[in-house]
Amino acid sequence: MAIASIKEVAKLASVSVGTVSNVLNRPDAVSPATRERVLNAMNELGFVRNESARALRSGRTRTMGLVVLDVTNPFFTDVAKGVEAVAADNGMIVTLCNSDQDGPREHRYLHHLEEQRVQGILITPVERENERLEQIIERGTPVVLLDHRATRRNRCSVAVDDVLGGRLATEHLLAQGHRRLGFVGGSWSISQVAERHKGAAQAVEAAAAAFRRGRRDQPGEAGLATEGGAAGSAEEPSLTLIDVPSLSFASGRHAAERLAAMPVPERPTALFCANDLLALGLMHGLTAAGLRIPGDVALIGYDDIDYAAAAAVPLSSIRQPREELGRVAAELLLEEIDEGERHRHRQVLFDPELVVRDSSVRR
Amino acid sequence: MAIASIKEVAKLASVSVGTVSNVLNRPDAVSPATRERVLNAMNELGFVRNESARALRSGRTRTMGLVVLDVTNPFFTDVAKGVEAVAADNGMIVTLCNSDQDGPREHRYLHHLEEQRVQGILITPVERENERLEQIIERGTPVVLLDHRATRRNRCSVAVDDVLGGRLATEHLLAQGHRRLGFVGGSWSISQVAERHKGAAQAVEAAAAAFRRGRRDQPGEAGLATEGGAAGSAEEPSLTLIDVPSLSFASGRHAAERLAAMPVPERPTALFCANDLLALGLMHGLTAAGLRIPGDVALIGYDDIDYAAAAAVPLSSIRQPREELGRVAAELLLEEIDEGERHRHRQVLFDPELVVRDSSVRR
DNA sequence: CAATACGGCTGAAACGTTTCATGGCTGGGC
DNA sequence: GCCCAGCCATGAAACGTTTCAGCCGTATTG
Numbered sequence: 144m145a146i147a148s149i150k151e152v153a154k155l156a157s158v159s160v161g162t163v164s165n166v167l168n169r170p171d172a173v174s175p176a177t178r179e180r181v182l183n184a185m186n187e188l189g190f191v192r193n194e195s196a197r198a199l200r201s202g203r204t205r206t207m208g209l210v211v212l213d214v215t216n217p218f219f220t221d222v223a224k225g226v227e228a229v230a231a232d233n234g235m236i237v238t239l240c241n242s243d244q245d246g247p248r249e250h251r252y253l254h255h256l257e258e259q260r261v262q263g264i265l266i267t268p269v270e271r272e273n274e275r276l277e278q279i280i281e282r283g284t285p286v287v288l289l290d291h292r293a294t295r296r297n298r299c300s301v302a303v304d305d306v307l308g309g310r311l312a313t314e315h316l317l318a319q320g321h322r323r324l325g326f327v328g329g330s331w332s333i334s335q336v337a338e339r340h341k342g343a344a345q346a347v348e349a350a351a352a353a354f355r356r357g358r359r360d361q362p363g364e365a366g367l368a369t370e371g372g373a374a375g376s377a378e379e380p381s382l383t384l385i386d387v388p389s390l391s392f393a394s395g396r397h398a399a400e401r402l403a404a405m406p407v408p409e410r411p412t413a414l415f416c417a418n419d420l421l422a423l424g425l426m427h428g429l430t431a432a433g434l435r436i437p438g439d440v441a442l443i444g445y446d447d448i449d450y451a452a453a454a455a456v457p458l459s460s461i462r463q464p465r466e467e468l469g470r471v472a473a474e475l476l477l478e479e480i481d482e483g484e485r486h487r488h489r490q491v492l493f494d495p496e497l498v499v500r501d502s503s504v505r506r
Numbered sequence: 507m508a509i510a511s512i513k514e515v516a517k518l519a520s521v522s523v524g525t526v527s528n529v530l531n532r533p534d535a536v537s538p539a540t541r542e543r544v545l546n547a548m549n550e551l552g553f554v555r556n557e558s559a560r561a562l563r564s565g566r567t568r569t570m571g572l573v574v575l576d577v578t579n580p581f582f583t584d585v586a587k588g589v590e591a592v593a594a595d596n597g598m599i600v601t602l603c604n605s606d607q608d609g610p611r612e613h614r615y616l617h618h619l620e621e622q623r624v625q626g627i628l629i630t631p632v633e634r635e636n637e638r639l640e641q642i643i644e645r646g647t648p649v650v651l652l653d654h655r656a657t658r659r660n661r662c663s664v665a666v667d668d669v670l671g672g673r674l675a676t677e678h679l680l681a682q683g684h685r686r687l688g689f690v691g692g693s694w695s696i697s698q699v700a701e702r703h704k705g706a707a708q709a710v711e712a713a714a715a716a717f718r719r720g721r722r723d724q725p726g727e728a729g730l731a732t733e734g735g736a737a738g739s740a741e742e743p744s745l746t747l748i749d750v751p752s753l754s755f756a757s758g759r760h761a762a763e764r765l766a767a768m769p770v771p772e773r774p775t776a777l778f779c780a781n782d783l784l785a786l787g788l789m790h791g792l793t794a795a796g797l798r799i800p801g802d803v804a805l806i807g808y809d810d811i812d813y814a815a816a817a818a819v820p821l822s823s824i825r826q827p828r829e830e831l832g833r834v835a836a837e838l839l840l841e842e843i844d845e846g847e848r849h850r851h852r853q854v855l856f857d858p859e860l861v862v863r864d865s866s867v868r869r
Numbered sequence: 870c871a872a873t874a875c876g877g878c879t880g881a882a883a884c885g886t887t888t889c890a891t892g893g894c895t896g897g898g899c
Numbered sequence: 900g901c902c903c904a905g906c907c908a909t910g911a912a913a914c915g916t917t918t919c920a921g922c923c924g925t926a927t928t929g
Contacts, residue, residue, distance in 0.1 A: 146645050148915055159879045164917060174877060189645055194621040195567070196915035198558040199884050215583045223577060227604065236618050239602040241590065255599050258557040282509050282552055392812045427816045449755045450813045453790045455820070511885055522909045527887060537907065559885035563914050
């Protein structure tokens with residue numbers, strides 16, 4: 144029943160356990176003849192190395208942990224692919240954990256990863272501040288923040304400029320002539336949501352300021368120079384917050400019901416969603432409620448997942464380099480693992496890109 | 507740097523290591539006073555249990571492995587969610603591995619899982635026969651096949667009746683009056699693909715037989731009673747195979763180019779795709795090539811992932827109980843782990859369900 | 870030919886737990 | 900006042916590796 148150990152292999156091959164270990168770890172420190180004998184013995188017994196013992200004695204595992212907000216989200220699975228590729232190239236394995244945007248769950252997983260003595264952790268944290276994570280770092284496990292900017296200079300992070308992304312999306316909607324904008328997002332503790340919203344708010348505020356200036360200078364005329372005929376172009380740009388519990392397809396559908404029930408003059412004419420899943424859910428829900436996209440409501444998402452292009456109305460979105468994000472993060476982590484004490488933390492920041500499709504364009 | 511061990515905790519709390527271990531594992535075998543002292547010492551030192559040592563000594567880990575064909579596929583992430591939920595309820599953690607439909611990769615992961623001495627493995631195998639898996643089972647690690655029927659009675663499996671699903675999808679297309687059908691799938695070693703195709707072939711064969719019988723009985727008239735006007739209803743039903751390298755969005759897009767380039771009289775008027783990702787990719791590609799769905803080509807997928815309903819043309823599909831599949835599989839595995847030798851293998855089979863949407867319905 | 874180097878192997882210690890036999894102490898029953 | 904049971908705590912062995920000092924014999928060098 145129990146798997147054969149190095150000891151039994153040694154006995155069968157008539158060598159010492161040290162030699163068997165050498166065959167495993169330094170094959171060319173062993174003469175070809177004995178090596179052959181040992182390998183045969185292993186085969187015969189169906190020997191499989193016990194990683195627990197190896198890790199215990201050597202003090203190092205071959206594992207890194209990856210904690211994401213939602214495995215169901217193609218964005219994160221693509222990131223995970225990038226991480227996994229780099230890990231595999233370096234003989235490491237990835238333990239993928241799904242916090243599901245839930246603090247306690249995240250906490251449990253981090254605990255488990257630390258008990259496993261993983262060599263390092265990649266994480267998109269649920270909360271900005273995280274005591275558990277601090278402790279883990281203090282005790283010496285390297286941590287790289289993923290899709291989350293390190294606020295302080297004291298750790299590595301790989302992220303995409305979410306404020307910029309939010310601004311790009313919002314400026315695009317404004318340029319289409321929309322004035323009553325909505326931002327759909329939730330779990331405000333998630334930094335991506337907060338930052339994307341910040342970018343949106345900045346864009347709207349800038350436009351509003353320009354509008355007010357324009358009205359002061361030339362009373363009686365709309366302040367912004369946009370293509371004519373845009374609905375409400377004589378209105379001051381505004382941003383309504385639409386709160387949702389999570390960044391999922393289902394959340395989007397529910398939000399759609401609330402939006403559809405709003406009186407038309409109050410309802411935003413354009414929505415910027417904190418991610419594509421949400422946007423697709425909204426598209427589904429709004430269409431079911433009889434609203435046309437982009438006619439009644441324009442829509443733009445975030446992430447540019449594959450399905451965005453294949454949606455009922457091809458979805459405009461903000462593209463992020465997903466796999467590359469994962470790859471770079473994993474490389475950074477490996478670097479930190481290697482360098483140990485003398486490692487200098489780095490913050491890598493990618494620029495997002497606006498992808499315009501039908502869902503946000505006036506025909 | 508190094509994390510404190512049980513020994514240092516013992517020293518600080520002035521007790522023996524045995525007592526510290528008891529605090530960890532049998533708290534009520536320790537008097538409240540000492541327990542308190544030990545816990546304080548742990549806190550002060552930031553003690554974290556070393557799972558490697560625990561596993562080595564106790565001979566059991568708290569981990570199960572889950573190997574899926576594609577983490578990028580929402581079907582598998584939903585299954586994973588189910589698995590994870592059950593695991594968490596039982597104090598276990600799941601190591602999620604992505605074989606990416608690649609044999610050698612799967613092989614490597616299985617090896618790693620065995621080295622880790624996971625308590626059990628859930629797997630959707632790439633190949634029907636798998637020597638490595640046989641060995642693992644022989645050496646005593648419980649394995650439950652997931653979304654893959656155990657052919658022999660000698661192991662547990664949880665699956666959905668893919669032959670039935672294939673038949674349902676195909677009968678639906680036939681009922682819509684289609685005669686020139688296509689099956690899009692690939693990696694024929696994957697049992698899901700083979701079985702879904704088998705169901706499709708059965709349905710077409712039955713229809714073809716009925717057609718021939720009809721023509722013999724009443725020469726000069728179409729054999730099947732369907733709604734009139736269906737294209738090619740005087741034709742004998744047939745099934746073309748369209749081979750793709752993998753069940754992904756990208757594969758679908760490529761296949762679409764090939765299909766669009768076919769002369770119309772040869773091109774199938776209805777396609778049954780081995781999964782939704784493929785179907786969505788096809789939808790995207792066919793539409794880009796100027797074909798209308800379902801007008802020029804009707805489409806039905808498999809899995810009924812969330813995005814299926816939100817697609818450009820809402821996608822007909824075959825629904826499977828995804829999370830439940832994962833939950834039941836995990837429960838079965840836990841059962842096998844518990845019962846050990848005296849476990850009796852079981853094969854659970856769910857029935858799939860036809861979901862009709864616009865992509866397959868003649869207007 | 871002596872001195873040295875080196876390749877190839879051995880044996881034992883150590884990693885951090887769990888587990889278990891052992892034993893001291895306390896208190897209750899007679 | 901003695902014995903026994905029950906409660907707590909102890910100390911050492913064991914899990915399967917890696918690692919390292921040391922040994923033996925042969926080859927190399929001057």
